[in-house]
Amino acid sequence: MDSYRVELVHELKAKVATENMSDRESFFQIYCEKLEQSEIIEDFHYLQFKGKGSRNRSIQIDGYVYNELDNKLTLFIIPSLAYYEDKTLTLNDADSLFKRAKYFYFDADKIISEAEESSEGYGLAYDILNKKIEINVLEIIVLTDYMKSNTINIIDRTLENNVRVNYSIYDISRMKLIDESENGKEPLVIDLWEDFQAEGIQVLPTSKTDDYQAYLCNIPGELLAKMYNKYQSRLLEGNVRSFLQTKGKVNKGIRNTILNSPEMFFAYNNGIAATAEAVDISERADGKVITGFKSLQIVNGGQTTASLANAWENDKSLNSHNQIKRIFVPMKISVVSQKSAEELIPNISRFANSQNKVSDADLASNHPFHRKVEELSRRIHAPAVGGNQFGKFWYYERANGQYRQETYKSTDSFKKNFESRYPKSQLFKKVDLAKYYNIFLQKPHIASAGAQMSFNKFSEWMIKQWDKNSDFVNDEFYRKVIALSILFKKADNIVRNQDWYDSYKANIVAYTLSVIIHRVETDFSESTIDFQQIWKDQDLTLGWTKQIQKVSYIMYQHLTREDRTVENVTEWAKRETSWTMAKEIDFEYEEEFIAQLINKKYVITQEYSAIKEQKKANEMNGLLQVYEYGSAFWKEVYNWGDQEKIWNIQDVSFMKLAMGIDEGKVPSDRQAAKILQLLEKARMESFPK
Numbered sequence: 300m301d302s303y304r305v306e307l308v309h310e311l312k313a314k315v316a317t318e319n320m321s322d323r324e325s326f327f328q329i330y331c332e333k334l335e336q337s338e339i340i341e342d343f344h345y346l347q348f349k350g351k352g353s354r355n356r357s358i359q360i361d362g363y364v365y366n367e368l369d370n371k372l373t374l375f376i377i378p379s380l381a382y383y384e385d386k387t388l389t390l391n392d393a394d395s396l397f398k399r400a401k402y403f404y405f406d407a408d409k410i411i412s413e414a415e416e417s418s419e420g421y422g423l424a425y426d427i428l429n430k431k432i433e434i435n436v437l438e439i440i441v442l443t444d445y446m447k448s449n450t451i452n453i454i455d456r457t458l459e460n461n462v463r464v465n466y467s468i469y470d471i472s473r474m475k476l477i478d479e480s481e482n483g484k485e486p487l488v489i490d491l492w493e494d495f496q497a498e499g500i501q502v503l504p505t506s507k508t509d510d511y512q513a514y515l516c517n518i519p520g521e522l523l524a525k526m527y528n529k530y531q532s533r534l535l536e537g538n539v540r541s542f543l544q545t546k547g548k549v550n551k552g553i554r555n556t557i558l559n560s561p562e563m564f565f566a567y568n569n570g571i572a573a574t575a576e577a578v579d580i581s582e583r584a585d586g587k588v589i590t591g592f593k594s595l596q597i598v599n600g601g602q603t604t605a606s607l608a609n610a611w612e613n614d615k616s617l618n619s620h621n622q623i624k625r626i627f628v629p630m631k632i633s634v635v636s637q638k639s640a641e642e643l644i645p646n647i648s649r650f651a652n653s654q655n656k657v658s659d660a661d662l663a664s665n666h667p668f669h670r671k672v673e674e675l676s677r678r679i680h681a682p683a684v685g686g687n688q689f690g691k692f693w694y695y696e697r698a699n700g701q702y703r704q705e706t707y708k709s710t711d712s713f714k715k716n717f718e719s720r721y722p723k724s725q726l727f728k729k730v731d732l733a734k735y736y737n738i739f740l741q742k743p744h745i746a747s748a749g750a751q752m753s754f755n756k757f758s759e760w761m762i763k764q765w766d767k768n769s770d771f772v773n774d775e776f777y778r779k780v781i782a783l784s785i786l787f788k789k790a791d792n793i794v795r796n797q798d799w800y801d802s803y804k805a806n807i808v809a810y811t812l813s814v815i816i817h818r819v820e821t822d823f824s825e826s827t828i829d830f831q832q833i834w835k836d837q838d839l840t841l842g843w844t845k846q847i848q849k850v851s852y853i854m855y856q857h858l859t860r861e862d863r864t865v866e867n868v869t870e871w872a873k874r875e876t877s878w879t880m881a882k883e884i885d886f887e888y889e890e891e892f893i894a895q896l897i898n899k900k901y902v903i904t905q906e907y908s909a910i911k912e913q914k915k916a917n918e919m920n921g922l923l924q925v926y927e928y929g930s931a932f933w934k935e936v937y938n939w940g941d942q943e944k945i946w947n948i949q950d951v952s953f954m955k956l957a958m959g960i961d962e963g964k965v966p967s968d969r970q971a972a973k974i975l976q977l978l979e980k981a982r983m984e985s986f987p988k
Contacts, residue, residue: 300446303475307444308382317724319792323347326380327362330442330469336699337477337484338533340364340373342750346802348420350413352406359399361442363423367749369531371436372427376400381444381471388445388470393454397466400439405460417859419802422867429867435612436531438465446470484700486576487533489526489592497522499581499588500630512634514578516589520557520564520607520626523571527608536574536598553606558617561625570629571600578634589632603628666758668765668772669729673697675777681725684837693781694721696728727784733757734809735783741817741882743809747872768910775831775909782833786812789839793847803858806872810854810881811847817882819896826896831905842891850886857881921971926960933957933974940981950977 307329314325324345331343345362352358362375376396378388403410403424410424427434447470454466477485491497502516527534556567579591597604607626610619676695683690696702702723706714727735730750737746737757745756764771790808794800800807819828833839839847857880858868865871925933937954940946946954956966957974966974978986 300472300475303478304383304385304444304471307471307474319795322380323361323377326444327375327377327442330474331362331375333474333477334469336703338699339485341366343375344419344805346419346423348403348410348423350410350420352402352409356402356406357399358402358406358410359396360403365426365430366532367433369436370433371438371531372404372430372434373438373440374400374403375440375442377442378445386445387448388441388443388451388468389448390450392445393441393447393451393466393468396441397439400441401437401464404437404462417801417868419868422802422869426867426870434462436463436465438467440466441468441470443468444471446472478703484594486594487530487592489530489595490579491522491590494529495522495525499583499590501585502580502587502589502632504587510636514589514632514634516630516632517565517627518571518630520561520623520628521611521620523604523628524607524611524623527604528612534595534597534604535601536596550602550606553603554610554614557607557610557626558614558619558622561622564626565629568603568628569600570631571597571603572631572633573597573600574633574635576635578632600628666762666765667769668761669695669697671769671772672732672777672780675772675774679774679777680720681781681837682835691719691725692721693725693727693784695732696726699728702726730754731784732780735780735787736760738787738809738812739779739783739816741813742878743806743813743881744873744875744878746809746813747806747869770910770913773909773913775906778834779830782830785833785837786839786843789843790847790851793844794851797848797851799852799855803855803868803872806858806869807851807855810858810872810878811851813878814854814882814884814886815846815850818886823896823899825899827899827902829895829897829902832895832897840891840895842889842893842895845889846892849889853884853886854881857884921975922966922968925957925966925971925974928957928978930958930961933960936978936981936986939986940977940984943984945981945984946977950980953977 310329311322311325314320314328315322318325320328324347327345331340334340335343341364343362343364346360347362348358348360350358359376360374361377364373364375365371366373376399378392378396404427407424407427411421411428414421414424447468451468454468456466457464473485480486491499497519500516500518500522502514505513505515507513553568556564560567574596575592576594577592578589581588581590607623607628611623613619673695676693680690680692694702702721705721706717709717730753733754733756734746734750737743737753740760742756746753748756787808790812791804794804794807794811816828819826833843858872858877863871864876865874871877933954937946937951937958940950940954953970953973954977956964956970960966
């Protein structure tokens with residue numbers, strides 16, 4: 300524990316130095332990043348507020364998360380930091396912290412009457428008052444580098460003013476366990492009897508391989524509803540969560556069946572598909588039963604699950620409890636080993652959802668675009684700057700926990716060497732890439748709409764571009780992405796250090812960069828921004844710094860303007876109307892900024908050349924792949940497809956060409972690409988290799 304504590308303090312101090320933030324904010328960011336990686340929270344916001352509520356009671360929060368899918372508001376509170384000391388969080392300490400954070404919610408009206416209107420504390424309190432009917436769960440989380448006292452065991456939930464209040468403590472020992480787990484996650488362990496007084500689910504084992512074991516069962520609707528109401532969206536695989544956030548939780552048809560025809564639920568509903576790292580099986584006289592799960596995730600059937608849970612909670616007046624007790628839901632469970640999870644779970648999710656209305660954008664986190672960006676990030680190192688003798692890499696984390704997996708259980712020297720080549724400060728994730736590119740596409744209102752919405756909208760754009768011409772993802776594109784990342788991180792720092800800055804940094808930065816990009820495009824017909832220079836310097840010039848300082852203040856004034864049509868500033872930032880007004884605001888250009896613009900035709904020529912080079916590389920790689928598979932493999936593909944009757948006449952001619960490569964037949968680059976498409980077609984039809 301001592302070495303972990305030292306490592307935590309070093310990380311905290313490094314973040315303070317490089318990102319120019321307070322110790323408290325640095326600690327909040329470190330802990331919340333770990334919880335986000337563990338999929339316990341997402342899209343967190345730092346917000347430090349201290350004040351007095353009704354009856355002079357103390358109020359304090361240090362951040363929040365609002366989960367629209369779960370109708371859950373999470374408030375964070377941090378006691379004083381222990382740093383290198385071994386301190387204990389007592390039951391009385393925890394109770395006091397829980398109350399201080401809880402009162403922010405229940406005394407929101409008092410905060411509004413006394414707080415400054417432009418402050419984030421006012422904005423969140425205003426939001427709470429306007430969303431109270433939407434908030435079903437209030438979660439209070441204590442983040443601390445203390446050790447939790449042994450006297451603190453299970454903390455009971457409470458029901459206050461029709462809101463369920465949950466309490467959690469993430470102390471240093473709990474964070475150490477998360478950090479030391481193989482995938483950087485806190486496993487969700489469910490004991491059916493302990494948690495729900497359920498005796499088990501009768502189960503039938505089906506297919507089994509070295510990588511997974513499959514089971515079929517009928518899960519009682521009451522149990523499924525209670526499980527979802529307890530664990531909420533943690534029970535859903537990422538793509539399903541994305542789908543429900545976009546399309547809505549409750550399906551009217553499913554709700555109607557629950558309330559009016561529960562005996563027909565099994566016949567009408569396709570059921571759910573789930574994965575788990577492990578299941579507990581017990582033998583009974585009437586057969587095998589599942590008594591528990593480890594890391595259960597629903598990969599298909601999210602609306603079914605959420606509709607049952609919603610009816611159980613919100614349709615009691617319509618006799619929902621008795622109706623749901625009559626329902627059984629077909630459930631397919633795939634138990635996948637942790638080492639195979641990254642590859643298998645996305646495929647299980649993709650194939651499970653190929654039979655319903657889940658769009659490509661909903662499944663975009665598994666799109667080949669992300670694999671290509673990952674490959675570029677491992678191959679292209681940044682230029683050596685600042686006296687370094689070698690360039691460092693930016694690390695694209697395509698899958699959650701990928702970065703820490705690189706050094707899991709490695710030696711200290713290997714970890715040090717890896718982190719010197721791939722510094723943690725140069726790690727970026729899918730939601731980061733989406734945010735940066737939405738800003739570049741002049742959609743700051745989308746970038747401000749939360750990580751998942753921003754990612755979904757970017758995915759819609761990305762899939763259209765990819766389907767049109769996937770060669771746009773090339774070395775030049777990657778360098779531009781990194782330049783956008785540098786631009787965002789540096790702008791974030793610039794805004795943070797302005798005398799006028801108080802709050803709404805993420806929105807100010809998004810609007811500032813988008814409006815600069817928009818105005819350059821509008822005002823300079825022959826010039827454009829030189830992103831490749833930002834890549835080469837791995838930094839911003841003085842011209843950029845001065846321009847951001849000037850425009851960011853103008854955007855701050857716009858976002859907090861008194862005549863805004865939405866009271867809450869963060870909500871106003873999400874409105875397209877806000878962006879439409881912002882991009883019409885005039886500002887002066889700094890001379891140094893104008894001097895560094897580059898000829899637009901030159902940039903277009905460079906991008907076109909990069910696409911042509913990528914096209915050649917892709918074609919060459921396609922031809923190599925066809926040869927690497929070998930003619931015996933292509934015969935196997937052909938015979939399987941012939942048996943399944945999936946080939947048309949044109950397909951057969953391409954397959955014959957592939958089968959003849961050992962006899963000297965040579966496909967063209969275009970023909971090789973078509974042959975690989977036919978392999979994908981076979982796999983979509985369940986070809987097993």
